[in-house]
Amino acid sequence: SKYREITRLASPGTLVETTDDDAQYLAAVVEGKSGEYGLAFADITTGRFLVTAVDGADAASAELYRFAPTELLPGPEVRTDDPLLSRLQERLDATHTLRPSDEFGPGRARHRVRERFGESTLESIGLDHDSPAVQAAGAILAYVDDTGLGVSAAMSRLQHYRPDDHLDLDATTQRNLELVETMQGGSEGALFDTIDATVSSPGRRLLREWITRPRRDQELLARRHDAVESLASAALAREALRDCLDDAYDLERLASRAASGSADAGDLLAVKQTLAVLPALEDAIDDTPLATSPLPDLLAKPDRAAAADLREELDAAIRDDPPKTVTQGGIFREGYDEELDELIERHEELERFLDTLADREKREHGLSHVTVDRNKTDGYYIQVGKSVADQVPEHYREVKTLKNSKRFVTDELEEKEREIMRVEEARGELEYELFEELRERVAARAELLQDAGRAIAEVDALASLADHAARNDWTRPELTDGDALHVEAGRHPVVETTTEFVPNDLHLDRDRRFLIVTGPNMSGKSTYMRQAALITLLAQAGSFVPARSAEVGLVDGIYTRVGALDELAQGRSTFMVEMQELSNILHSATEDSLVILDEVGRGTATYDGISIAWAATEYLHNEVRAKTLFATHYHELTTLADHLEGVANVHVAVDGEPGEGNDVTFLRTVRDGPTDRSYGIHVADLAGVPGPVVDRAGDVLDRLREEKAIEARGS
């Protein structure tokens, strides 16, 4: 029913018409046996349809957070107090829509998927028949089909991805690293907002995907880096390329509009214009340094012959200035359809007859004040001024008397009227029929449009990365299969754009895999550690990195634990949250991971905190063997470097001798070794704490350092 269509249209995940450039995912999540989760994501506006299966609620939550769906279909028999669901409701800005349980049924879902994509789909994309991912995909298809809008036509491909293809970034880490939104919740000041220089919506969507889903495929990343390198060094060619992109519309979304039947003539013209961007890009690349980059291969991926055919077909069909509505007529060029041309010719002939009829009547019957016109009630009529109304010939039949004139019809006029109405109707019907046929032919080539759109988006995203790299003096990272992370003069990609930044080196490898970072408050320890994570992440997104040079051994995941102010302000037991995050890292990280710990154990008693931090360090170093940066106020931990071969100390250097009476200046330069000065006591001195207290604190500190018992000075 019409009503149903309207309510469906309003569902946030199936809204085809949207003014938002971002991807707009409809997601389904199904818990399978033994803690496996099936996930399916469909962007109805572009036809993208992805499925995967992951282990455990945390991984499912991380994937969902990454895609940020606008609507979520939680699996069958879900309980409202399900912990995963509660977490998702809190962290995602998604409508939760409950669907009938049977739509998640394995048999029914399998049937739906096969019916839609072919009998051997599951085998060919490497998806197990029993995977809960199939159930999730089936539920999405059922829901989309249920809208009755035919939008699923644009979902021409089911893509199966393995989480292993991507870097593991849990939801907490995505938030901590402020990839697309800051801790405060805005997009301004987040990594994506800072580096985004794309010119088109599809380019922006793709770059966002690259940033939130970095890869582990060295070959793929090398191609991106090659492209960025060529584009970064060829400024003129890059600008020419970006100029071409200005003409590109959102092909994926246009394909989806064609499939759902909502595309108008202007949309098809946009398809034509955007398909022309492909050869334009090729022309812009020819005879420039970009000719030897991966860009030509990238542009060759879509079926270019089919694209040219479709473009020619659209060019031959649609006029350059088509009307806004498809029922208005005037969409098609002359010569596109013989029957339509004939109808148009006859229509115009009749219109010419009527246009000249008044003159003929005046001439033939010696009348003045004659006009021919039509309106709704009278149809066509000859109108004669009252002064000469009695001079009309006999075959004029009066139909209406007005104040100053009379209206007449003739047999001839009535016949012409019948004919022109017949022709008009036939022309409208034929034109609409032809348009629908054309739109369906475009919809049938959704895959082609998606491929072409994707190629254009990739050029945009790569050019954006190159543009930012060139403008900010970023460098190409050397990706290796090894364990090292060597950064010379690295910077924080966001902070460097807003403040004068002191670059710092970082050296991590198998033999020096665990850095204990000490130094005073506010000295930039957190920035230094996040910088390490972001440089790794950017390298694995295919981007250049903010450093003089960087060797990045590919990691399988980045895990972070940093103090969360918002939770503090909410008065939650931060220590429990802190321990849960630590627990997740200890369980998930591998020797190929990068771990960032910004204070662990501060939420509890000192001895407990030190003990937990100590034991966690040993565990990460001995068992997990992950590359780790650990900022701590527990000076005790710095002795670990003496005992554990892979542990080293670094500290943020501070200028000025404590006790010299001059203020402390933070250089924000990171150096090897533990911090060796008592900034705390120095600050206490600066703050005016009485001399005897400052002196005594120094004594106590000495005893603590010597690990001697302190004897209280009593009175």
Add this chain to the structure above:
Amino acid sequence: SKYREITRLASPGTLVETTDDDAQYLAAVVEGKSGEYGLAFADITTGRFLVTAVDGADAASAELYRFAPTELLPGPEVRTDDPLLSRLQERLDATHTLRPSDEFGPGRARHRVRERFGESTLESIGLDHDSPAVQAAGAILAYVDDTGLGVSAAMSRLQHYRPDDHLDLDATTQRNLELVETMQGGSEGALFDTIDATVSSPGRRLLREWITRPRRDQELLARRHDAVESLASAALAREALRDCLDDAYDLERLASRAASGSADAGDLLAVKQTLAVLPALEDAIDDTPLATSPLPDLLAKPDRAAAADLREELDAAIRDDPPKTVTQGGIFREGYDEELDELIERHEELERFLDTLADREKREHGLSHVTVDRNKTDGYYIQVGKSVADQVPEHYREVKTLKNSKRFVTDELEEKEREIMRVEEARGELEYELFEELRERVAARAELLQDAGRAIAEVDALASLADHAARNDWTRPELTDGDALHVEAGRHPVVETTTEFVPNDLHLDRDRRFLIVTGPNMSGKSTYMRQAALITLLAQAGSFVPARSAEVGLVDGIYTRVGALDELAQGRSTFMVEMQELSNILHSATEDSLVILDEVGRGTATYDGISIAWAATEYLHNEVRAKTLFATHYHELTTLADHLEGVANVHVAVDGEPGEGNDVTFLRTVRDGPTDRSYGIHVADLAGVPGPVVDRAGDVLDRLREEKAIEARGS
């Protein structure tokens, strides 16, 4: 000029008309020699005018924060980068108004004060001639006089107070204890908002003053406690008293309005009505248990004979329903002034003549359709209908012809007109003159009104304290000159109203003067310590306290240092702020003070933090000897109890054995001794940290407790 008056009226500190019940202080601060600060505070709306001198910028800042002025006149030659001024600009919501330097000149200020309050004022209030307080007072007088509104007339007394009269509460402590506003900035949930049950604005102002400026005078406080005790136990008499207070207006503000000439007849009626509250209160006390309380003495303080005289005078003068504007006439009762009575009588006679004139003319001259009326252009006239206009007698002089009538005057009518205008003018002038005289007589008794208003406010504030005490089962504290603070089953006055509260004991005295409070996060350590401070503060405000019993040795000040979330969120170096606050406490507290420390040293490296906390504890215990509660995560500090005679450990008890696998339950019961369990490691276990890490953390903890070096387990 008029313009100047208007701009002056807009100045926040000199705005007489206000809808806000709170005191509205105009303050001046002058830095004298050797770090002394002179302060003057004037509440223009009530005429209160206070001066003091304090030592140092911190004390000045504390006094200013306490009075929360709406406008501040900073002393002469002040620099915009003055640190005190910057701090005040940040913490106070006050307009800063710069005044000419010479108005702060010592000679000129002295002259102004003597001119206003008499030659020997300074001597009689015990203020040194050279005190910067005199300069501050002079600057305020100059500013208020400059408004040209005569409001300074209500400032009938200059009161000199010594900061020693009051408990020392620095600005940080006022904020930390959330006396009148919470850390978040609102008033809801603050101590004052919670306990305020006053029924009048002056009562509310006074109670707020008591809470923010507790006293050190045992005799004065005993009187307040006696009154609260009587009122708390005599519920019926208390309610009767509070009913009487419903009729009370704000006498202090009415006096100020009278002085500034803005009081209208309704205001004088309000003065009369409020003066009648004094005998009404006395009647409500007679023959009740309150007759033996301090209340009768309190009500006897204002000059009751003078109050009765003024009340009679006002009653004899002003009608019960006076007009809204003083120029409207009809304010005074008959018999108040003979001349006025005569004028009114003559006026009414003339009006009667005019009212009956039309009838007389009809009768005498046989006219119909006659009316007598007045308007602005024609004055009084006789209007006659057109049909009979030609029958008017000869002495009628036509003045105007209308469509259906004509207007006439006569010599007689013109004469009466002149007379009635003369009488009206004379009556208006005399009435306004009489009103001004009466208003000035009221203004001249500003002191009486202030005394009476104060007495009524005190009854209201005491009844409010009694009401809250009775409703919440509070108890009378036993005030002593000693050092003890013994609280049985104490509660937090605010928290107990919103949550189910576990009462706790507290024992502090000379021999057990320093408590180290340990226990897990969120277990209520902070609430326990604030509770101790608030019970002491309430006792010294004259209030009952939330406890089964409480012995409170009078303290000279309360000092607190607690973590400030807002500063954390602003990204400031919290450690510097922390050390400045600690420094202030170590310098300011005495052996008669109460000190609350909620974590010290956490903003820096552990060893530094422990060292500073250790040295500060020794200093407070040995040198300052203040009663202190110190909550800490540094378990190391608990050993201090073994060495320092006045140090004891207490901890928040927790239910359930760690390691039993059951969740931790916080009993929030405070017990003697240090906390002896590893909640941190237990929570880590609950959070799912891998078993080997939890076990190893336990080992490390054991070594730490035994003060043995920990050997890292390497790989």
